[in-house]
Amino acid sequence: MVTTVTGGETSAILIRAGRGLEWKVLMVVDSRISGFYKLTREQRARKLAELAGLSDDEIGALANPGRVDMEILDHMIENVVGAMTLPIGIATNFLVDGKDYLIPMAIEEPSVVAAASNAARMARDLGGFTATDTGPLMIAQVQAVGVPTPFAAKQQVLKARDEILSLANAQDPVLVRFGGGAKDLRVRVIDSHIGPMLITELIVDVRDAMGANAVNTMAEAVAPLVERLTGGKVLLRILSNLADLRIVRATATFDKELLGGDEIVDGIIAAWAFAEADPYRCATHNKGIMNGVDAVVIATGNDFRAIEAGAHSYAAVGGYSSLTKYEKRKDGHIIGTIEIPMAVGLVGGATKIHPTARTCVRILGVKTALELGHVIASVGLAQNLAALRALVAEGIQKGHMALHARNVAATAGAKGELIDVIADRLVKEKNVRVERAKEILAELKRD
Ligand code: MEV
Numbered sequence: 292m293v294t295t296v297t298g299g300e301t302s303a304i305l306i307r308a309g310r311g312l313e314w315k316v317l318m319v320v321d322s323r324i325s326g327f328y329k330l331t332r333e334q335r336a337r338k339l340a341e342l343a344g345l346s347d348d349e350i351g352a353l354a355n356p357g358r359v360d361m362e363i364l365d366h367m368i369e370n371v372v373g374a375m376t377l378p379i380g381i382a383t384n385f386l387v388d389g390k391d392y393l394i395p396m397a398i399e400e401p402s403v404v405a406a407a408s409n410a411a412r413m414a415r416d417l418g419g420f421t422a423t424d425t426g427p428l429m430i431a432q433v434q435a436v437g438v439p440t441p442f443a444a445k446q447q448v449l450k451a452r453d454e455i456l457s458l459a460n461a462q463d464p465v466l467v468r469f470g471g472g473a474k475d476l477r478v479r480v481i482d483s484h485i486g487p488m489l490i491t492e493l494i495v496d497v498r499d500a501m502g503a504n505a506v507n508t509m510a511e512a513v514a515p516l517v518e519r520l521t522g523g524k525v526l527l528r529i530l531s532n533l534a535d536l537r538i539v540r541a542t543a544t545f546d547k548e549l550l551g552g553d554e555i556v557d558g559i560i561a562a563w564a565f566a567e568a569d570p571y572r573c574a575t576h577n578k579g580i581m582n583g584v585d586a587v588v589i590a591t592g593n594d595f596r597a598i599e600a601g602a603h604s605y606a607a608v609g610g611y612s613s614l615t616k617y618e619k620r621k622d623g624h625i626i627g628t629i630e631i632p633m634a635v636g637l638v639g640g641a642t643k644i645h646p647t648a649r650t651c652v653r654i655l656g657v658k659t660a661l662e663l664g665h666v667i668a669s670v671g672l673a674q675n676l677a678a679l680r681a682l683v684a685e686g687i688q689k690g691h692m693a694l695h696a697r698n699v700a701a702t703a704g705a706k707g708e709l710i711d712v713i714a715d716r717l718v719k720e721k722n723v724r725v726e727r728a729k730e731i732l733a734e735l736k737r738d
Contacts, residue, residue: 318656319343322391323412324383328405339381343393343654352646353379359646367641379590379651380404384411386419387541387669394670395651396586401694403582406677407670413550414543417624420672421542422665427497428474428536429634431506431529433514435489438523441480447520448478448491458516459493459509466505471498473509491517494536499660501594501636506530532600534632535608539661541668545676547623551684556625558683559676563617570611576675577606580614580629583674587667591655592641592648594634601632615675629672633664696723703728709735
């Protein structure tokens with residue numbers, strides 16, 4: 292049975308399988324939740340629970356991280372003594388491939404969630420984001436050293452392609468059953484400080500997994516065969532984080548009026564050109580992209596170090612450059628694109644085990660790792676556009692200061708509504724310091 296629930300201007304389509312009592316969210320119909328930021332934290336959680344069809348346990352895992360079972364965390368890594376909690380904010384307004392998403396972002400930095408939501412709003416009426424991908428292909432490397440005749444050995448390995456691939460696939464019949472597995476092989480002779488090396492690379496379709504475990508197991512399994520074929524010694528057997536066969540490309544057009552007019556549009560293009568021309572600027576430019584990308588990657592329990600390594604190494608291929616491109620259309624709107632490796636998964640790892648990550652995946656409502664990748668790349672593009680707009684317009688500090696002031700007010704001991712009242716005063720006085728916040732708090736309490 293399918294039904295639609297509506298809360299304010301936003302609604303979601305729910306489905307109930309059989310006679311069960313549990314409703315599952317098919318899709319959020321509209322991710323524009325106006326005034327979301329004005330609600331209290333509890334009201335926001337309730338609204339989200341309603342829109343994403345979250346159970347009490349799921350909303351508990353999100354809203355009350357202290358309730359997450361330490362037993363689960365204890366088994367994730369070694370020598371566990373505690374947990375580090377990050378705030379999760381919901382980015383709104385995202386329309387990706389024609390579908391609305393509420394996007395959980397785990398990040399400590401103020402302004403990021405608001406900025407992403409704002410940029411998504413500017414793209415929304417012009418179609419939102421559309422994305423494509425190259426499929427979930429990971430690369431595993433097998434390094435052979437001391438190979439007597441490397442070029443002849445390369446031929447030997449290529450000749451044994453089918454045998455190597457079937458040995459790799461025998462390691463993961465489940466992956467193969469789902470249509471994945473080792474699909475191809477490539478072999479390179481590279482020069483190094485210790486002479487030539489023969490690098491055999493397995494190309495593996497990892498389906499909905501991040502894939503590190505699957506491809507590392509395969510690389511280890513084929514190593515003895517590679518040694519026999521090459522007469523060398525195999526050392527490393529490990530995936531490459533330069534996941535350039537697992538690329539997502541997203542694009543969106545941003546409304547010039549909403550951006551602030553022609554001058555801002557030209558400024559954004561100039562800011563992007565600066566990044567393309569100068570690695571010092573480009574590092575910061577790409578960091579701004581990763582603010583958005585990492586926040587969703589972390590919220591969904593994925594490996595943000597892998598994503599960071601992939602993004603920056605991909606940006607460095609052919610000279611360090613921007614992961615985004617911007618062009619001004621004839622009608623004055625900006626069209627932006629992003630191209631980024633996206634080794635994220637939905638099955639296995641923290642994404643499956645950690646209750647908060649699981650809840651975040653439910654909020655997103657993504658069904659495949661590729662769909663998740665489309666959303667993450669879109670957030671990266673939105674984040675970058677928002678940063679460039681702020682930098683060429685009012686500057687980045689204004690937005691930062693407003694949120695920083697709230698932190699300062701809370702640090703000074705303010706609670707509830709007093710936080711906003713004091714933060715406003717601090718910003719107006721251009722004096723965002725804890726000491727001043729304490730003075731204002733004392734004053735307000737006296738009155
Ligand atoms: C801050 O976390 C990110 C920015 O520095 C990105 C940029 O400069 O493009 C604002």
